[in-house]
Amino acid sequence: MVSVSRFLGTSGLALAFFMAGCGGGGGNGGTVYAPISVSLQVNGAAVTPSASGEVAVAPGDSVSIGTDQASTWSTSASDSSAITVAKASTTTQLWSGQLVNGTTSAVTYTVTATSVNGSGNTKAVVLKVGAGDSRNGSYSVFATNGSNQKLAINFDTKSLVMTDENNVAASATISANASEAGTWDITSPLNPNTTNTARLRVAADGNNIVGSFPFAVAFASPVRYAVTAFVASRALVTTAAQLDGVYNRLGIDITATGRDSNIRQVRVRGAGTIFETCNSVAVTAMASCSSFNTYTVTPNTTAGSWHIVNNADATDIGNFRIAVIGGQNVYFGAGAVVPDGPTRVFRIGPQDISTFANVTARGADTLGAWGKADVTSTSLASTGVDTTGTAYAVNLDLNTLASIGPLGMRGGTSREIPANKFFVTQGAKIGAVVGARTNTATQGYIQIGLID
Incomplete structure (x- = not known):
């Protein structure tokens, strides 16, 4: 008998394959x-x-895993609710996707390939996905189109989705502005302008955003x-x-035929049960007011939204919200006011302050321009670029509103002609x-800035 080793050598691997070919060996049909x-x-x-199959990735990274043999794919995560895979795709030899971490903690995400040849062989790749950007998430939007x-x-995937009151969603991408640190450019197919002034900035608290976006024009058909x-x-x-x-x-009021402005001081009191405005033509501080419109405040079905009804006129109704920005309450309202026209409104109201600080604010206006405003107690200098790139x-020049006006509001007169x-508030x-x-x-015009 001729020795097997004469043809195959003494390699254990070669011997194993020889035995497999002869029907030797154990399971899987030998x-x-x-x-x-x-x-x-x-x-x-x-x-x-x-060596253990691990790799560190950042949220928003696009990952592709290829195999040298046909496989099926399965995934698991250390936090099943944390990871979303965008742009997911699989073939018998490729898994790919963009990893989105919806939490501010690192998460382990495991992708496993299992051979389809009946061997039961598997190979796992453990992706250690870093914490998601703390600014990611869902926000309520108050837009100046009413x-x-x-x-x-999502700042990891550089993307956003704006969804209107009719549940129509508009997707866009964001990128860091090259000339203004902290500002993000918004690129949207809805933007009709030659210069892209759609942008945003996030407050230091990470929970509030000031920006501009190509919204549908109110009442346009x-x-x-x-x-x-x-x-x-x-x-x-x-x-x-x-x-x-x-x-x-x-604020501003928008109808099908024009726009108007709304300027007044308002008050919420009684542990959030009473809303008041001053029944005066002049812009009057609540402390100097002698006649009030009084409303009852009740919570809407959506948390954080509040409904008001005039105690003397049940048809005079409205809704508002209060956001905390920089540790201070700010009043907001936006939406349709059907009994008035119809009319669409936008309202913004910081809490009253006793003095104007020297600040720089950056943001947008109702004309689509983006810029900054340097403000003192006596002046405001606004510079920027409009939608044509100009x-x-x-x-x-700013002035106080006499003895009856709000302390935290100023009247402003432009030095330019005309x-x-x-009116200005901060x-x-x-x-x-x-x-x-x-x-x-200028009636119906408004500019909003996030203070540095």
């Missing part, structure tokens, strides 16, 4: 299968897993879009007793400018 081998790419670059929308934003300012918050007050305060409320500069009239971290009602060139 066939010995090679283990699964994988290749890994993160954002298009080859990555070698550790709508209350929802914003879902057919539908068209224009970039206009918005504020978004996920820090809404949900407890009635925390609503109390005096607010310097600026730079602008507006300078206002001399337009405005809070701890947000400020606003609105055109005066008596000024036809």
Whole structure:
């Protein structure tokens, strides 16, 4: 008899294959299968897993895992609710997806390939996904086109979705602005302008956003879009007793035939049960007011939304929300007011302050422009760029509103010709400018800025 080793040598591996071919060996019909081998790419670059099959990835990374044999795929996570896989795709030899971590903690996500050849061979790749950006999430939006929308934003995937009151969603991407640190450019197919002034900034508290976006123009038929300012918050007050305060409320009213401004101080008191406005033509502080419109406040079905009904006129109703920005309450309202027209409104009102601080605020206006405003107790200098790419500069002289006016509000007169009239207010971290009602060139105009 001729020795087997004369032909195959003494290699244990060769002997095993020889025996398998002769029907020797154990299970799987006597066939010995090679283990699964994988290749890994993160954002298009080859990555070698550790000896234990682990690899660190950041939220928003795109991962591709290839195998050298046909396989089925399964996944698991250390926190089953944390990971979402966007742009997911699988074939018999490829798994790919963009990993989104919905939490602010690191999560382990395991992708396992199982051979389809009947061997039961598996190969697991353990992806250690870093903590998601703390600014990611859902926000309530108060838009100056007179709508209350929802914003879902993810700074890891550089994407957002704006969903309107009719549940129509508009997707866009974001990218860091090259010339203004902390500002993000928004790229949307809805933007009709030659210069992209759709942008946003996030407050230091991580829960509030000031920006501009191509919203549907109120009452336009057919539908068209224009970039206009918005504020978004996920820090809404949900407890009635925390609503109390005096607010310097600026706003605009939009109808099918025109726009107007709304300027007044309002008050919530009685542990969030009573809402009041001053029944005066002049802009009057609540402390100096002698006649009030009084409303009863009740919670809406949506947490953080509050309903008001005039005690003397049940048809005079409305809704508002209070957001906490920079540790201070700010009044908001946006949406349709059907009994008035119909009319769409936007309202913003920081709590009243006793003095104006020297601040710089950055944000947007109802004309789609983006810029900054340097504010003192006596002046406001606003510079920026409009939707055609043209730079602008507006300078206002500010004055107090006599002895009866709110302390935290100023009247503004532009130094340019013609001399337009405005009202200005500021809070701890947000400020606003609105055109005066008596000024036809600016009534219905509003600018909102997030204070540095």
